[in-house]
Amino acid sequence: MGFISTARVKSPWIMHFETGSCNGCAIEVFAALTPVYDLERFGILNTGNPKHADIMLVTGCVSFRAGRVLRNLYHQMPGPKAVVAIGVCALTGGIFHDCYNLAPGVDKVIPVDVYVPGCAARPEAIIAGTVMALDRLAGKAGPPNIAPGEPRRGLEEGRVVEIAPGNSDK
Amino acid sequence: MPGRTVIPFGPQHPVFPEPLQLRLTMEEERVIDAVPALGYMHRGIEQLAQTKDYAQNVFLMERVCGICSFMHALCYCQSVESLLGIEAPPRARFMRTIQAELGRLQSHYLWLGLVADACGFESLFMQAWRNREMIMDCQEAVSGSRVTISTCAIGGCRRDWDDGVLQELTRRLDDVERSMDAIAPVFFEDPLVKQRTVGAGIITKQEATLLGAVGPVARASGIVEDMRRLGYAAYDELDFKPVVETSCDSYARMIVRLRETFQAINLIRQALKKMPAGEVLNKWKGTPEGEAISRVEQPRGELMYYIRSNGGKNPERLRIRTPTLSNIPSLVKMLKGSRLSDVPVIALSIDSCISCTER
Amino acid sequence: MFEMLRTVMQNLFSRPATRLYPKEQREPFPSARGHIESVIENCIFCGLCQKRCPADCIVVDRAGKDWNLDPYRCIICGVCVEVCPTKAIVMSTYFRKPARMREPLTYHQEERGRPPKAKPGQDPGEAKDQM
Amino acid sequence: MIGRTIATYGISPLWVTLATVVAAPAIGGLLTGIDRKLTARLQNRVGPPIWQPFHDLVKLWSKERITVNQVQLLYVYAHLFLMIASLVGLMLGQDLLMIFFIFAFSSVSLILGGFSVRSPYSRIGSQREIMQLMAYEPVLVLMAIGIYLATGSFFVHEIITSGNPLLYSLPLVFAAYAVILVVKLRKSPFDLSTAVHHVHQEVVKGLLTEYSGPYLGLIELANWYELVFLLALGGLFWATSLWGALLAAAVLFLFQVVVDTVSARVTWAWMLKFVWTVGLGLAAINIVWLYM
Amino acid sequence: MDAWPIALAILLPVATALLAYIFRIRAARVLAVVVMAAGLMVSALALAGRGSFTYTPESVLGLPIDTLITILDLALLGYLVWIGLSMRRLSVVLLAGLQLAGLGYLEFWLRGSTPAVLPAEPAMVIDRLAVTMNLIISGVGSLVVLFALPYMDEFERRQKAMKTRQPRFFLFLLLFLGAMNGLVFSNNLLWLYFFWEATTFSSFMLITHTGAREALANGLRALWMNLLGGLAFVLALIFLARNAHIVSLRALAGWPLAGWPGWRGLPPIGSSPDLLLLPMGLLCFAAFTKAAQFPFQTWLTGAMVAPTPVSALLHSSTMVKAAVYLIIRLAPAFRGTTLGILVAVIGGFTFMAASTTAIGQANGKRVLAYSTIANLGLIIAMAGINTPQALSAALLIIIFHAISKALLFICVGTIEHGIRTRDIEEMEGLFYKMPMTTIITVVAMTSMMLPPFGVLIGKWLAIEASVRFPLLLPFVVLGSALTVVFWSKWLGRILTVSYHRKFRLEKLPLLISASMLVLAAAVVVASFGIASVFDFLAAPVVRGQFGIAGVVTPRADLATGMGEFIPWPIFLLIVLVLLAIPISFSRVKPADIRPPYLCGENAGEKPGTSFYSARDEINLTRTGNYYVTGVFGEASINRWAYPIAVGLLLLMIGVIKP
């Protein structure tokens, strides 16, 4: 088991999805991949495909349409999987928390493991957040967060494709 | 007889950093129809702005988009200033110019990287973004933040710069220019890059006007259109000529942006030389009234803010017209008849950023 | 291709541009806006910061002597730092550490002059080595 | 190399097979790691550790087994087994043409795997992979023929023991092989059908889009075998000495890494044109010259 | 009694044909055809069990057979002239008329005026080559005819035919079988010519079976092209009879052109031995038309309008094989001559051009047609170079192509009735609708292009055989690489299985599933036992010609001395993979099945195939195959292929000019 969790921790492949915000954080995610920060040092690859990803980096405050997509993508990731919400937009909606087209915050739509605050979150913070999410892959983390009792602002169940029941950890 | 192919290109797609969907209908790999679907990034900022006061809105406007957040703040501040009938002090105007050009630099480098990525040229992407980090450092040095730099305020700039910052800036600009000199020829001349961009996504001059193309897209089609000629901030005191290309394709758009990066470095140097000393913020009081329009030249083209106020604490209506919004019709036109492998290059050639498109 | 060849060959024989982040941390710029912290003992609960905050993330409870901040909504604009009449809010140059929970911070002023206590969230301090 | 060992020392084919099956992934994985590290350095980055591919593989195998349909998996096994078979055939010194046919079967399995799901990206990837197959397959066969003309046999073990290094008589075929090596490894500028690691492709991950977890791991493993196979094939060109063969393989390896970093992706139409003119042309010229 | 299997092979189909035509009852027809199939197989096995022998039937019903055949021949040609007249097709009238005249000249004038100088040659020679062909005709042919029984019922239901035309259909189909058997047994060139024309005629009647306008047009095209070949045949006969006094295939083929003086001590007739090149070339030309080599390929692709059993039997596995059979028979005579090389190049060129064209085809039957043309080309090319390996390759491809292609046609016919189209684009997800047919189709396609199946091994041999022929080599290399392309495209199409759906085995008529299963089993078994197949059928032919086999079969594999093909490990791997299926299937739980990636916008009831797009509308994704018609379309290929093919033919005529 130790062998496997080592491999998981050493090879977290990421996928980034921007759900609607100023994309400042999104650009910082990209920046983290480039030579100056070089996420690949940690074995991280930006796969761009949920089926290959272990960690989903989500930026943005989750507009309704993006929320629909976000659920599908999460559903299509194989477990064990982790979600890192990046930027205050993705955490709570940030400055946009009162906007009408949002279910502000990623954890209103899918379970979140790590919150990376900042506006925009610095690449270093993104690296730190991604590293924190490795605990989930190693099977050491508690259950991920789902927004505690807050209304879903219209993301009705039947409207989006079903999510597989149960925890993301298998 | 070839079968039709219908695919969703986006919203989540590795070549699109932001959610945007193009429903492509293709015959083999020839695109015969492209229908954009938006709304993934729509937040409702125009409505939110009506609930925040004028000073708070500066920060909201910065977050219309994180790439050229300064431009939005600038444009918004200018429009409110014109409602109030005040002006920024001269030093602030030069500072605004320098930050605007820094923003253009990092935005263009970002784009150059992304277009290299879209061409499948990974190392070039890496080089462009490595160079961009130097400008991010400049930006952080002058403002304290990499992305949402929050230095613009109604009536001027929030904070003055000391000499250390200015020297740092000068020094780093030289580094940037040197490393850019190393990779610029790749964009200009690399046969494979040219193979991918030359002739891809042609918009003629006539089409460009009717399609409402702005910024580098228009300038690559031979239209001399640059809002900086309006002379806002300190542009009226600087010497520059809009960069115009005439081959109307993705290559031309790339070259326009590439030449603009050198132009931006030049403008910053000019501004640093001419920058006067003095106040940076004019205090203002009261509430503005009336309506005003302010336009600035963003990295992606003309940005327009329309503001109407009825004397209340909050704006009555704030309208943001962003350049990508204006370039999407051109994109739809360009995609028809292109090849699937050119879709990323063409889609990026308008430098689409959706966050401010949808606000 | 050959232009690029020269560049990549130079890269091969030069030091990588990478900042080895967790191992080496660059000093932040002096003006950097990392995160805000309350110096709660200075606070006079005037509510100015709450009024001016563009992201509505400060709630000042004058009666309970609580100063609440949602650090996961704060956009680090620094307005509150600027407006606070008693410098009860300071801007740290280090970014705020990622967290597993997002719970608002409450600074309670026990008595003027006492050191602050953060609850119930975790340490609002700066990022340290995690790897 | 090993073929010659068998030919001269009469080592049991069973041992060779076993050794190949075990050693090839180790070598292939390591080479992939070196490739990634080298690429990173060429891009002015630090890059992953050299043994990163092994972490990746173990991780992939430990993931949840999700699929789009069960049939998909069949092709993965076919691809892997046939890829191993081609390599074992090569190591056992078998008929080069037969090896190439098995190799082609292996590629076809992967293509069919891409086709087997109703995912547009996977299927576009497969279509493009077919175009790649169309590009390199004639060159491979021509290469076998050139080797026959130079040595008088299609048997790898006879080719190895046939005297002068092939490089002397087949320099242009070697060049053509270098071109199709890039095609076959799906490296830039020919990374058309799928995206290698961090590359962002308009077809997402092409024919690998729908594979995940353990199955992706198996494909990755097959890729390692493939890398070893292709490099060993390159080594044939200087098979008279072990060092020569290693050198030839190393040159090819470095060549594809550097080409990958200095080129943009091209369209498949252009690839076809290029490989059929330059690749086939080079091989053909060389072969005509052999006839004369 | 030597003759009964031969008589059975030729006369049983003819008799059954007449029965089926006269008694228009379905049950009687089915019974008769089943009995005939059994009889044919028995006779074929009986012939295969014997060594080579010759046979000269004297008379039937008191009529000398020579005379009978002459009468039938003239009647047939006369009927063809009449067809030309009634359909107002000048080319047909002219070509058939000229043949009629030529034949008359040959039969009445020449026969009367020249002394019969040849030593008595048997009218029929039954050697291993004939046995091989007979096995294909009787074995594969019978299965196709059995398949045709239920197929034609369904066909007529689809066509909403008022009155059944099946008696007519089976009349010609079965007559064809008899004629074909006659053709491969005949040593007498006049007999051979008669059977040759008889196959042309039945082919025409079957292509035009439905009477639709397109069918008539395509039938006439097939007719005139084949008649052009027939004319060349007649001319060759006349020339042979006049100048060489040869009417026997064996005599002609045994004539060693390269090493004059002649055969069995015959004195030279003309001034130069090269004179014989002319009839040889003409016969090759006749074979090219019948084998639909470029530039005559259009008749065969046009013939695909015929009901599928016709395509399976006439236009892929047997009739067109008559042409390559003739060339193989002639090959010893022109070995090593320029003519031989040219024949090889024309065949090789067709192989490449047809493979290329197949890439651009979306119509399943046309793909099969082009693939057939390509394989015929390859066989002709191998016959042209005529080395031991080449001949072995040609024979292997004949055998395996016949089985695989007949199977493929049967499959496509069944698919067409199942999904009402033969468009490859529409065959997506076929596995749901017709799982069994799909699997068998997959086996058939795999056997056409991948190891360890016979056709591919034939190609392997072909490549090794052509290594020493630089003029042929590029065609063979390109052609065999391109073959994989169009097959895998099609294969991928039908193998698409979407997510979350149940399927059921389809119900097929017994005769259809039986013929499919038997053929599929034959493909697999024969490929597995390719060494034995080779030893039994091909090796004697090769040895008969060269004294050596060229290919040895040491351990159930094929070795040429240059290389070796070992099929069994690949079989082993395939079995291994098939064993892996249940294991891996059982490990996939329903919750593991996730919809495919659609950029996150999976939508609606069909999340595997639909996505949200503009206005939140639900759209179906589709992915078309690539045909690249700009490069691989018929028009674009023909632009360069026609000039080259015509040029090559002209070159050949230039070479054979006396």
Place this chain on the structure above:
Amino acid sequence: MIDNVVPVTRETLLAEAQRLADGGQRLISATAIDQGEYLEILYHFDKDLKLTHLKLEVKPGEEVPSISRVYFCAFIPENELKDLFGINISNIVIDYQGKFFLEDEAPRTPLLKSKPPEQGDPREVAR
């Protein structure tokens, strides 16, 4: 404080837009402002850095002709107006029927201060 404002009516809008197009003006955007009982729509045009505006006043629910046949690019602001203000714009070249930015879950006509008109909600009409 903005000048060059040309008032138009629903009838003259297309003709005016055509006139501006012929004059080489570029359409920048269209802005709607909710004035209570009526909506004000401003079409902004630019030529050589000089702005021109067309001003149209419409009552809620009134049908406004689309100028997207004159200016193709108008389809974007017009769809926006349809989404955010519920303005009934007809004949847009690419009509998103009120689902340009907003989907079913989002509030209707969020920028309209008054209650949205009962009839003529494009998303309802589209069903």
